Amino acid sequence: MSNANTQAEWVDITPELRGYLARPPGEGPYPAVLVFIEAYGVNDHFQSLANRLAEAGYVALVPDIYHGHVYEYSDSDNAIAHLRGLNDEQVMGETDAALDLLVGHPAVAGSKPGVLGFCMGGRYAFLTHGTRADRVGASVAYYGGGIAPTQDRLGRVPLLDRIPSMQAPLLLHYGAADGSIAPDEHARVAEALSHAGKRYGLQVYPEAGHGFFCDQRASYHAGAADESWRLTLDFFASHIKE
Template identity: 50%
Template sequence: MSVRGEWVELGDGLRGYYARPEGAGQFPSVVIYIEAFGLNEHFKRLTERFADAGFATITPDLYDGAVYAYDDLPNALAHLKRMDDDTVLARTEKALDFLAAREEADWTSVAVIGFCMGGRYAFLANAALASRFKAAAAFYGGGIGPVEDAFGRKTLLERVGDMQAPIQLWYGAEDPFIRPDEHGRIAEALSRAGKQYTLSVFPGATHGFFCEDRESYDKDAARKSWRATTAFFHEYLGS
């Protein structure tokens, strides 16, 4: 990667990691939601990777500097439990306002993407902040459509009617946290609401398959989903 990112201030004490493509001109934009482990080196690289792919990209630090190792699941989940949807959405608007103030970023062409905990937030933001996004992608977002959420959060299927932008959903067939019956509930809700979506499941892949720093990394699934997601974003945001 040739692009290097930087820490920026988003307002009200919120920081984010930002990277922009090289060269002049306005670029379509991306907001990234982190996993439950914080804004770590993987997400810095991912922010830069999206910039290399042609997007002005901001990853808000929803954990305010806290980062957990991938084998420290208890503390990561304890932090996740303290997260509040309304606060996250308000902080998302801070990230969007930051993009709107950047001369090189096209704030009218923004996509949202998230992974794990962030996959749920990407799904939520695509409904709650529908007018702000033109495309969305959710990677193994836990808590979107379970019968009962393990962390007591509201499931999100009743929000699909508010969505305007098309959405991609990516899952691993062997994910122990998000099983096929949940895929079915999500697809049914989106179809009944008449929304544009794709739901893809990779055989043999499990939770966290996209992250190269996790034991669950699946190189083939990560490569295919990256290629499809960036093409999808370019199609709906413009190059």
């Protein structure tokens, strides 16, 4: 999916893990962003997203933590079943390998990439922010489910206890009409971050539901997607561009 303004390819992160890497043309060096997927795999949407980041001046890497499995957006049952089988410790190990590849890439500037995640990936961006704090320059999490529920329907462990370790700025995007992440969860996340004295921003978009950023989903909300993308690029420009 390369174009005149980007170079993109699949790369081997480890012998067992590959990733989709997109970057601006030329030698760089450029700032980098690690991207975590939704529950549907490294599909066309996430390849396009990596290219959008490359067009904005970033080296973007999407690790394939689903190991080749891709699900249609209409196939939520199988996608969620795959999500249930993920192990946080294994995903964080794969995250370490992906971060190693990024910071060692000759086109990358700096040793602390940004981290960006959506849905399931929003939770992993938050988890990376807390458990790999010395490796992260800034993080953005879109509607990350499972961060602070009173009871997670997928059995995931809440992540508020990771907040004290966080160092870099964090930006959170939520839809006000997201039936899977209630407003009281936004409040718990904000209270914990504020109590711990962390630098963060939390944006809530009226009438936007879960998955509002993805133009391949029925829940796509163009206004929220456009505004959140501008804020995300401004956020990364402020915190990880050299």
